Structures are given as structure tokens and as C-alpha cells.
Amino acid sequence: MAVDKPSQNVPGLIQPAMPQQIKLFRIYNHYRLVVSIMLLALLLIDPSSFETRFRLLDYYLTGAAGYLALNAFIALIILAGMQPSRRHIILSILLDILVIHWLLFTSTGITNGLANLVIISVAAGNILTPSRVGTFYAALAALCSLGISVWAMLVLNASVDDLVRAGSLGILYFAAAFSLQYISRRMMRSEALATSRARSLAELEQINQQIIQRMRTGILVLDRSGHIRLANAAAEELLFGAPFSTNRPQEPDRALPPALKQGFEAWMHDPGQRIEPFQPFPTSPLLQANFTQLDVSSQDHILVFVEDMGKVTQQAQQMKLASLGRLTAGIAHEIRNPLGAISHAAQLLEESPMLSQGDHRMLDIIRRHSRRVNGIIENVLDLSRRQVAQTDQIDLPNWLPEFVSDYQQTQEGERAAASVTLTFDTNLPPARFDKSQFEQVMINLCDNGLRYSHQQTGHYSVRIHAGTTADGERSYVDVRDEGPGIPDVHRSSIFEPFFTTDKSGTGLGLYLARELCESNQAHLSLLDDGQPGCCFRITFAHPGRLI
Incomplete structure (x- = not known):
């Protein structure tokens, strides 16, 4: 059985280049292209005057033209979208060192000013690949320079000054390599640390956003005119009934509920004032808002905490x-x-x-x-x-039909023929409520509905409808009768103890029903929908959230 041998590639040689290295390499390639164009252009201006100054003019011309063609090709493929790897960068630097020394060899030797370009190539190599390879660049450049000097001394009887200059250039190559490696490593460590801290800050910001969005305390950021700048999901649910992000498009300029707007204006005039609890709409729970300056120095934004008074x-x-x-x-x-x-x-x-x-x-x-x-x-x-509520997850589509059947069987006399109509939406979220207390609330509401329907129409009837709130996460139950309705003057008093419009009533039924709802973190309210009769709505708490 054949066994694949592990790759023998040099570690780190085929690693993809980092974005910063790719950017720097593109800049360096532009420099190479400009230098190769200038070398060839200077030679083509007046070739006859350079014949005496070049040892091998034809070879020099060939090397300069090839260098220009290579750099132009690399520039084109980079422009086409090629992402150079670490190997490409290393080969390019090595090729630069060899090509420039070839041009030195074919021109006037190590005393030519082209030798200064080798220092730039070595420096660029140590910036682009700050590792042991950078030392190899310096060593290769030093050996090439010494080789050209020795060849010139042996073959062309050149001065010893060429060897001294080659040694000096070698020292410069290594000095540039070591210094730039140190600087580049420091910069890379600083960049890595900055990147790590930026990533940590981004993760921390994301965690904070998730925490704020999942908090059951509503959080708003307002400007001094009362316009909403930021709001978490709990604030949108408590103040507007549903999060804008999940059910309808984000409104560019949402207005505060009137009660909260008045409280905000009162607080702006007197920051020490505490506003009274309020209800933004009839079916919402009682809310308490607290204001504070988000930035004391600028005083441009106000932070608002909106709390459900259910726990209190x-x-x-x-x-x-x-x-x-x-x-x-x-x-x-x-x-x-x-x-x-x-x-x-x-x-x-x-x-x-x-x-x-x-x-x-x-x-x-x-x-x-x-x-x-x-x-x-x-x-x-x-x-x-009454005992502490032992809440259960109630499946309304299964529980309500059983309740209606049992309730109708308990009616006697004329009420035995009472009509109890039940309808409900699809995909209802479960209701979190104590089953025995929920049954007590429903019996109370249905009894009232049958009694007032009989007073108005002469027959006993009540309609029950179970639906889903606008946010799609909570359910509600409406109990509607065909009675005469409740006058506006009495609407604010119907849930007070011992208040009743029926001479035979005790005035504790609706009060007890609301008490039971609040102990289960639900909310019992009287709807004002313009239809005849009365409609009482039980809005259940979120099945997965506890106060």
C-alpha cells in the first residue's frame, strides 16, 4: 500500500501574504517598473555614447529589457486580481538582486551607481518578509558584489578600491537587513496587538449589543428634542407593542408615546422630577421611565430606562x-x-x-x-x-375548547342554552399562566359577558377569540359580549374593588380577575375598538421570559 509522503516545502514559504504585505508589494512593484523603464530609456537616448562606458552593452540591454518586461507582466497580473503569495514576494526580491548585479557586471562594475539600488531591494525584502530570508537577501547581495569585484580584479586588473567598496556595500546590506527586520517585527507585533485589541473590542461590542437587545428593561437614547436615536427590542415592545425590526420597516423618526413625551418634557424642565407610571396603549402593562444624561459634558443625548412595573x-x-x-x-x-x-x-x-x-x-x-x-x-x-401562581405553559388551541365545553355544562336554567363562540388564530404561542387561576378569570369574564348580553339582547351569548400580538411572540384572549357597553365615565373605575354597575354584583369580579392576571405577569384590559358591547383582553407574558 502506497503511503503519501509529507510535503517537504520550507515552512512559511507558501503561506499566503497578509493584506498589508500585498499592498506594500504592489507599491514596490510600481517602483521596480519605474526603475526598469528609466534604465532602458536612459540607454536608448544615445546608445553610441554609452559603448565606451559598458563592458557588455548588448547583455546590459538584454537584461534591462527583460527586467522591464518581467515587471510589466507582474504589474498586469496583479492588476487582474492575482494575490501574490509569500513565495512570489521572495522570488521577486531574489530576482531583483540578481538582475541588478547582472546589470552591474555588464556595466562599469561595482562602482556604478546602480549598486545603491541593491540596498533598496534588500531593504524592501526585509520589510516585506521580516524573517531569516531577509538575512539571506543581504548575504546573497554581499556575495554577488564581492564576486563582481573579485572578477574585475582578476580579469580586468581593476583597483583594490572595488573590493573595499564591495565590502562596504556588504556591511550596508546586513545593517539594513538587521535594522529593518527589528523595526518590521516591532511594527508587526504592534499591528498584531492592535488587531487583537480591535477584535476584542468588536467582540465585546457585539456581546454588549446582544445583552442590551435581550434585556427586559427597555433602553432608549433620545436627543434633546425627544427624537428616538436608539432603542432595544424591549423598549420597542413595551412602548410600541412590537419590535420594528421583525414586523415592519424601521421608521426614520418614531415619536414617543404621548405620556412618555410629557414626562420627558417635564424632566427636561426639572431633572430631579420623577414621572408617574404610564400606559402607552390600553393593552400594555404599567411602565415606569427614568431619565439620565448620557454624556454630561455635551448634554446632547438622554438615556431612558423603561421598566415593566409587573415585578413591583x-x-x-x-x-x-x-x-x-x-x-x-x-x-x-x-x-x-x-x-x-x-x-x-x-x-x-x-x-x-x-x-x-x-x-x-x-x-x-x-x-x-x-x-x-x-x-x-x-x-x-x-x-x-390565593396561593402564589404556579405558572404552566398553556396550549390555548387545546385548552380553550375544553374550557368552553366544561363551562357550558355547568350553566343551569335559562343560561343552559347560552351561546359561547370560540375562534382562534393559527400558530398561537403558548400562554404562561396558572391553569386554575386562568380558569377562574375566564369564568368571571364569561359570567359578566352572559349577564350583560342578556340584559341588552334577551339571550345569553359571549364570544372568545385567541390571537397573537403584533410582535408574534405573545398570545392574547378576547372575551366579547353583546351588552350595552361601559360609559366612558366609568372606564377608569371598572377594575377598582367594590365598583359595579349591577345592583346584584359585588364589584370584586373584575378586580379579582386583574389581580390574578397581574400575579401571572399577564395584563387584563378593556379594549376600545368602537364595536358594540365590551371586549376584555388578557395579554399573556412572553412564554420564555420571566420578570
């Missing part, structure tokens, strides 16, 4: 529930005992045969309001006993 709200809810639990534990017994006594006394009184029709109406009022007070106590107790 959760902490406030825990404190509120702890206080509510202590309150309800203290008053539940004091209220329910007399309430039970009132209800029991009303039942006993109802059994009396001597009651008039007016008395029965009074007893009915007592029973109805006793049940209402008991319902309020039950709701408050449920709220105070």
Missing part, C-alpha cells in the same frame, strides 16, 4: 394580600356570625303563617342582601387565601 406590582400585591389576609381573618368571624343569625332568623320568620305580602317582600330583600354580603366575604377570603 407583584411585590405590592403580596403585601396587600398579607394585609388583606390579616384583615379578613379578624372580621370574617365577626361578620359571618351575625349574618348567619340574620339569615336563620329570616328563614324562621318566613315559616310564620301570619305574614303579609309586604312582609314576604321584606324577607326576600333580607335574604338577597344577606347572600350578597356573604358573596363579598367569600370573594375577599378567596383573594386573601
